[in-house]
Amino acid sequence: xxxxxxxxxxxxxxxxxxxxxxxxxxxxxxxxxxxxxxxxxxxxxxxxxxxxxxxxxxxxxxxxxxxxxxxxxxxxxxxxxxxxxxxxxxxxxxxxxxxxxxxxxxxxxxxxxxxxxxxxxxxxxxxxxxxxxxxxxxxxxxxxxx
Numbered sequence: 001x002x003x004x005x006x007x008x009x010x011x012x013x014x015x016x017x018x019x020x021x022x023x024x025x026x027x028x029x030x031x032x033x034x035x036x037x038x039x040x041x042x043x044x045x046x047x048x049x050x051x052x053x054x055x056x057x058x059x060x061x062x063x064x065x066x067x068x069x070x071x072x073x074x075x076x077x078x079x080x081x082x083x084x085x086x087x088x089x090x091x092x093x094x095x096x097x098x099x100x101x102x103x104x105x106x107x108x109x110x111x112x113x114x115x116x117x118x119x120x121x122x123x124x125x126x127x128x129x130x131x132x133x134x135x136x137x138x139x140x141x142x143x144x145x146x
Contacts, residue, residue: 004029004054009075011046015039018070022077033073034066069093106134113141 008021008031017035024030031047033040040063048056069089100108 004049004056005075007049007054008047009073012043012073015043015046017043017073020070020074020076022075032070034068034070067093106137109134109137109141113137113144 005021005023008029012019012021012031012033015035017033017039019032019034021029021031033043035043044059044061048059050056067089069087069092071087071090074090096108099111102108103111
């Protein structure tokens with residue numbers, strides 16, 4: 001869908017929404033948008049474009065509480081692109097998503113445990129964790145922080 005991300009970003013900014021749009025590897029498009037409920041509803045209708053070469057067949061919308069992580073609306077070229085105008089919270093959110101995708105949620109928590117403490121070697125310690133569950137890891141993190 002040539003030009004779709006650009007049209008989504010333009011329409012999101014027109015509704016004063018914050019977030020991003022990016023292509024997914026399977027050809028779908030992911031949009032994270034935060035703003036007033038009425039603006040989000042109008043935005044969803046506005047991005048169901050059927051103007052060749054763009055033809056949106058389906059929009060799956062999921063609603064949750066806004067995180068406030070975005071200061072603007074961004075059009076990302078790649079899945080994990082970082083833009084110089086992004087806030088630290090936006091960069092952190094993308095970094096965590098990439099980490100979870102690469103390692104899975106349990107190993108992402110383990111990696112953050114080592115990274116947060118500033119010591120240890122994730123690759124050496126990873127094999128020893130395979131028998132721990134997420135609750136045990138979270139307990140270990142809390143104990144080390146106290």
